Amino acid sequence: xxxxxxxxxxxxxxxxxxxxxxxxxxxxxxxxxxxxxxxxxxxxxxxxxxxxxxxxxxxxxxxxxxxxxxxxxxxxxxxxxxxxxxxxxxxxxxxxxxxxxxxxxxxxxxxxxxxxxxxxxxxxxxxxxxxxxxxxxxxxxxxxxxxxxxxxxxxxxxxxxxxxxxxxxxxxxxxxxxxxxxxxxxxxxxxxxxxxxxxxxxxxxxxxxxxxxxxxxxxxxxxxxxxxx
Amino acid sequence: xxxxxxxxxxxxxxxxxxxxxxxxxxxxxxxxxxxxxxxxxxxxxxxxxxxxxxxxxxxxxxxxxxxxxxxxxxxxxxxxxxxxxxxxxxxxxxxxxxxxxxxxxxxxxxxxxxxxxxxxxxxxxxxxxxxxxxxxxxxxxxxxxxxxxxxxxxxxxxxxxxxxxxxxxxxxxxxxxxxxxxxxxxxxxxxxxxxxxxxxxxxxxxxxxxxxxxxxxxxxxxxxxxxxxxxxxxxxxxxxxxxxxxxxxxxxxxxxxxxxxxxxxxxxxxxxxxxxxxxxxxxxxxxxxxxxxxxxxxxxxxxxxxxxxxxxxxxxxxxxxxxxxxxxxxxxxxxxxxxxxxxxxxxxxxxxxxxxxxxxxxxxxxxxxxxxxxxxxxxxxxxxxxxxxxxxxxxxxxxxxxx
Ligand SMILES: Nc1ncnc2c1ncn2[C@@H]1O[C@H](COP(=O)(O)OP(=O)(O)OP(=O)(O)O)[C@@H](O)[C@H]1O
Ligand SMILES: [Mg+2]
Numbered sequence: 141x142x143x144x145x146x147x148x149x150x151x152x153x154x155x156x157x158x159x160x161x162x163x164x165x166x167x168x169x170x171x172x173x174x175x176x177x178x179x180x181x182x183x184x185x186x187x188x189x190x191x192x193x194x195x196x197x198x199x200x201x202x203x204x205x206x207x208x209x210x211x212x213x214x215x216x217x218x219x220x221x222x223x224x225x226x227x228x229x230x231x232x233x234x235x236x237x238x239x240x241x242x243x244x245x246x247x248x249x250x251x252x253x254x255x256x257x258x259x260x261x262x263x264x265x266x267x268x269x270x271x272x273x274x275x276x277x278x279x280x281x282x283x284x285x286x287x288x289x290x291x292x293x294x295x296x297x298x299x300x301x302x303x304x305x306x307x308x309x310x311x312x313x314x315x316x317x318x319x320x321x322x323x324x325x326x327x328x329x330x331x332x333x334x335x336x337x338x339x340x341x342x343x344x345x346x347x348x349x350x351x352x353x354x355x356x357x358x359x360x361x362x363x364x365x366x367x368x369x
Numbered sequence: 370x371x372x373x374x375x376x377x378x379x380x381x382x383x384x385x386x387x388x389x390x391x392x393x394x395x396x397x398x399x400x401x402x403x404x405x406x407x408x409x410x411x412x413x414x415x416x417x418x419x420x421x422x423x424x425x426x427x428x429x430x431x432x433x434x435x436x437x438x439x440x441x442x443x444x445x446x447x448x449x450x451x452x453x454x455x456x457x458x459x460x461x462x463x464x465x466x467x468x469x470x471x472x473x474x475x476x477x478x479x480x481x482x483x484x485x486x487x488x489x490x491x492x493x494x495x496x497x498x499x500x501x502x503x504x505x506x507x508x509x510x511x512x513x514x515x516x517x518x519x520x521x522x523x524x525x526x527x528x529x530x531x532x533x534x535x536x537x538x539x540x541x542x543x544x545x546x547x548x549x550x551x552x553x554x555x556x557x558x559x560x561x562x563x564x565x566x567x568x569x570x571x572x573x574x575x576x577x578x579x580x581x582x583x584x585x586x587x588x589x590x591x592x593x594x595x596x597x598x599x600x601x602x603x604x605x606x607x608x609x610x611x612x613x614x615x616x617x618x619x620x621x622x623x624x625x626x627x628x629x630x631x632x633x634x635x636x637x638x639x640x641x642x643x644x645x646x647x648x649x650x651x652x653x654x655x656x657x658x659x660x661x662x663x664x665x666x667x668x669x670x671x672x673x674x675x676x677x678x679x680x681x682x683x684x685x686x687x688x689x690x691x692x693x694x695x696x697x698x699x700x701x702x703x704x705x706x707x708x709x710x711x712x713x714x715x716x717x718x719x720x721x722x723x724x725x726x727x728x729x730x731x732x733x734x735x736x737x738x739x740x741x742x743x744x745x746x747x748x749x750x751x752x753x754x755x756x757x758x759x760x761x762x763x764x765x766x767x768x769x770x771x772x
Contacts, residue, residue, distance in 0.1 A: 196684060196765040217688045224686025235681045235769065239386035249685045251375045296685075 141208050142169040143303065143335055144193065149202035151188050151358070162188040163199070164358040170337070170351075172303065175330045177346040178339045180355035186339045187308055189355070193337065194227050194306045195219045207303070224253055228297030228334075230307035230326070234289045236281040236296075242288075243268065243277040246295045253300065267295040271325070287318035294325060304335035311345060323348065371691050380698035384706075387671070391703060394667045398707025398745050399714055401657035405741035406715025406733045408653045410722065412646030414731035419642060421730075423635045428602045430504065431609060432629040433464075433595040433616070454625045455591030458520050458580060463619055464597055467611035472598040474501035475520065477583040483576055484549040485537045492533065494550060494576045496523075496583020497596075504596050507572060510534075512544045512559035515579055523581025527555035531563035532573035550576055551586050605630055650737050654744050660707070661748030668700050668756035672763075679760050680768025689761035696757035697750065704749020708742050715741070 151163035162185045170176055178186045191197040192204065195211060204212045211222060236245045243264050250260045268277050271291045281289055290310060297305060307326060311319030323345055330336035340346050354362040384391050435456045461475035477496035482489060501507070502514040514528055527548060534543050543557045555578060564572045584590060599608035609628050616626050672679065682692055715733060722731040 191766050194684065196769070217690075220683070220686050220688040222686075223684065229684045231769070235677060235684075237678055237681070239382060244382075248682075251379065252371050252682070252685055252687050252691065254370050254372050254375075256372075257375075300686075 143172040143174075143207055144168065144170040145203075145205040146192075147203045147205075149192065149199045149204065151185070151192065151197070152200045161358045163192070166202070166358075166360060168353075168360065168363075170335065172335055173330070173333050174335055174351055175327065175349045176335075176337045176351045176353060177349035178337065178353045178355060179341070179343070179346045180361065184355040185358040186355055188358075190306050190308050190337065190339055193304075194229055195223050224249060225300060226303045228300070228302040228305045230290070230294055230297050230305060230310045232309040232312040234281070234286075234293045234313070236289055236292060238281050241278045241280055242273055242284065242292045245281070245292055246299055248296060249300045263299060267299055271295045285318075286314050287321055290314060290318075290322050291325065294322070294329075298329060298334070302334065304337065305329060307336070307338045309339055309341065311340070311342065319345070371687075371694075376691070376694055376698050377702075380695055380702055383671075383675075383695075384699050384702050387674075390667055390671060391706075394664055394703045395707035395710055397660035397663040398657070398704055398749060399711035401653065401660040402708045402711025402741045402745050403714035403718060404653040404656050405650055405737055405744075406712060407718040407722070408649040409646050409737035409741075410715070410719035410731040410733040411729075412642065412649045413734045413737070414722070414729040416639065416642035416646060417730045418728060419638050420635055423631055423638065428631050429599040429605055429608075430631050431470075431597045431599060431605065431612060433597060433612060434593075434627050434629065435591070435625070437625050437627060454620050454623070456595055456626065457590065457592060458584075460616060460619055461592060461595045462520060463615050464595065464612055467597075467608060467615055469600050469604045469608035469611055470597050471600050472500040472504055472596075474498050474504055474596045475580050475592045476501070476594040476596055477580055477587065477589065478593040479583065479587040479589075481551045481576075481586065483533070483537070485546065488537055490533070490536065492550075492574060492576050494578060494583060494586065496578055496580040496586070498580055500598075501577070501596065504598050505572070507564075508562040510560045510562040512557070514559050515577065516558075518579065520579075521581050523579040523583075523585060525553065525555045525582060526558045526579065528559040528561060528577040529557060530561050530571070530573040530575045532571075533576065534560045548576075550578065553582070553586060555582070605632070646734070646737075650740065654740070657741070657744045657748050660745070661752040664700055664704060664749050665752035665756055667703075668696065668753055669759065671699075672696065672756055672760045676763065676768045676771040679763050680765050680771070683763075683765040684769060693757045693761040696760045697753050700753025700757065701746065701750045704746050704753075707749070708745035711745065712738065712742060 146166050146168040149163050149166040153160040153162055166189065178189065180186055188197065192199055198212060203210055206222065206226070211219065214222065237248070246267050247260050247264050250263060268274050271294065273288065273291060273295065276284060276288060284292065305326065310326065311322055314322060326336055326338065327348070338345070338349065346352055351363070351365045353360055433456065435454065458475050461473055464470055464473045474497045479494050480491060481494045483492045497515070498520055499515050499517050507514070510531060515526065516524070518524060527550065529543070537548070538546070543560055546557050547554050548557055561572055597608065597612060599605045609630070612628060613624060617624050679692060719731050719733055722729065
C-alpha cells in the first residue's frame with residue numbers, strides 16, 4: 141500500500157462563467173520515504189496538487205487515501221488533526237509570524253497540539269540545534285536572513301515529526317547558495333525517512349529528486365523514476 | 370487540543386504586537402466605562418446630597434398643609450390643594466393634645482420689607498412659635514429665640530438670620546435694636562447662627578416673628594403650614610393618625626389636610642434621582658455599545674491584516690474553533706483591559722468631582738461599576754464573535770496566498 145494514493149482527482153475552479161480545470165484525472169501513488177519533485181509551467185496545477193495533498197483543499201471529484209485512509213471524506217476538524225500530526229508545509233515566502241521569535245514560531249505546531257510547555261522547550265531547543273539556529277532562538281523573523289528564515293520554517297514543519305513534507309518552491313525567494321543549503325537540508329530530512337514532495341521551477345533542483353513529475357494543464361504529463369544509484 | 374493558557378498567551382502577544390490598534394480599542398472601551406462610572410457618581414452623588422439635606426429636616430417631622438391630596442408623597446399635585454379649609458392657630462394648638470406629638474409650631478409665611486437705619490431689604494418673614502427653633506434645629510448665634518407666650522398675643526420681637534444681621538448691622542450690635550418690618554416695629558432679640566444653605570428657605574436670610582404678629586402683618590387668619598414633631602421616628606405613623614383624627618374632628622369630620630413626612634419626601638426624591646442615575650447610566654452604556662461596534666471593526670481590520678497568519682495556523686493544523694477562540698480571546702482581552710482602564714479613569718474623574726464640589730458625595734454606586742464593567746466585557750466579546758467566526762471560516766489556501 142502506497143502512502144499517498146490519488147485516484148481520478150478533479151479540481152475545478154469557477155471563474156465567473158468559465159471553469160478552470162486546475163487538476164484533471166490525476167492518478168498518483170507515492171510511497172513512504174520517496175523524494176518527488178513536481179515541475180511544469182506556471183498554471184499547470186502544481187500548487188493545486190500540493191494543497192490537495194496537504195488537505196488544505198478538497199477535490200471536486202476523486203479519492204485521496206493517505207496511509208490507507210480516505211481523507212477526502214473527513215470533517216474539517218479531522219483534516220486539521222491529520223495536518224497537525226502527519227504533514228509539514230514549507231512555503232516559498234516562509235510564512236513566519238512576524239511578532240514571534242524563531243523559537244516561538246517553531247513551537248507553534250506544538251502549541252496547537254497542546255504539548256506541555258516543558259516538552260515544548262526541550263523539543264524546540266533540539267530543533268534549534270539541529271538546524272544551526274542555536275544562537276537565533278530569540279530573534280524575530282525580521283532579524284534573520286532569508287536562509288535562516290527558511291530554516292526556521294523547516295524546523296517548524298518538522299517539529300511534529302510528520303510523515304511527509306510538502307514544499308512549494310522552497311528556494312524561490314533565496315539566492316542560489318542559500319537555496320542549495322536549504323535543498324540539502326530537506327534532502328537530509330528525506331534521508332531520515334520523511335516523504336519529500338517539492339514543487340520547483342528550478343531544473344537543477346528538480347533533477348536531484350529520485351522521482352520527477354511533470355505537469356501540464358492540470359494533468360500529469362510525465363512521471364519518471366531515476367534508477368537508484 | 371490547544372491549552373487555554375497557550376491561547377491566552379498567543380492572544381496577548383497578538384494584542385500587544387499592534388499598540389496603535391490595541392490603544393484605540395482600549396480607548397473606546399475606557400471612555401464608555403469611564404462615562405458610566407463618572408455619570409453615575411454624579412447622579413448618585415446628587416441623590417445622596419439631597420437625601421442628606423432632607424434628613425437634616427428631622428426624621429420625625431410631620432408637616433400639615435391645608436387641602437387634601439391623594440398621595441402623601443411629593444407629586445405634581447402635592448402642593449395644589451382643592452377647596453381648602455384654612456388651618457388656624459387653634460388647630461395647631463389642638464395638636465398639642467396628640468400623645469405622640471411632642472412639639473408643634475404653626476407657620477405663617479410672607480414677603481415683606483425690612484428696614485434699619487435707612488437700609489431697606491426684601492425678606493422672607495416667618496411667623497411661628499418657640500418650638501420652631503427646636504423642630505428645625507436652629508442654633509442661635511446671639512440672644513434667644515421667640516419667647517414662650519400666648520400664641521394669640523404676638524409680642525413685637527424678631528429673630529433674624531445671620532446674613533441679614535451682617536447686611537443690616539455690620540459690626541454693630543443688633544440685640545435690642547428696633548427694626549421695621551412692613552409697617553410695624555420689632556425689637557431684635559436673637560440672631561441665628563450661620564447655617565449655610567439649606568433646601569427650600571435659607572435660614573440665614575429669614576426674619577422670624579411670633580405667629581400672631583405675622584398674621585397681623587400679613588392680615589391673614591390662616592396658617593401656611595403646621596410643623597409637628599413626633600416623639601421619635603417610629604412614632605410618626607401613630608402621630609399622623611392622631612393629628613388626622615384631631616383635625617378631622619375640628620373640621621366637621623372632613624379630612625381636608627395633607628400630611629407630609631420626611632420619609633415620603635425623601636422616598637420621592639430618592640426615587641426620582643435614582644431613576645435619573647439609572648437613565649444616565651443607560652445613556653452612558655450606549656457609548657459602550659458604540660465601543661463594541663468599534664471593537665468589531667478593529668478586529669475585522671486585524672483579521673484582514675493577519676489573513677496569511679490565519680492561513681498558516683490552518684496549515685499547521687489549527688481547527689476552526691481554535692482560531693475562533695484565539696481571536697475571541699484577543700477581543701475579550703482588549704475589552705477587559707479597556708474596561709479596567711475606564712474604571713480607573715472614571716474613579717479619577719469622580720475624585721476630581723469631589724475635589725471640585727466637596728458637598729457632593731460623588732461616589733459611583735457599586736451596581737454601576739459592575740454594570741459598566743460587565744457591559745464593556747460582554748459587548749467586547751459579543752462584537753468579537755462575528756470577526757472571530759469570519760477568521761475561522763477563511764479558506765486556508767486563499768488566506769495563505771495573501772501577503
Ligand atoms: N482559487 C482559485 N480560483 C480560480 N482559479 C484558480 C485558483 N487557484 C488556482 N487557480 C487556477 O488553477 C490553475 C492552476 O494553478 P496553480 O496555482 O496550481 O498553478 P501552479 O502550477 O502552481 O503555477 P505557478 O508555477 O505559477 O505557481 C491556474 O490556471 C490558476 O489560475
Ligand atoms: Mg504554484
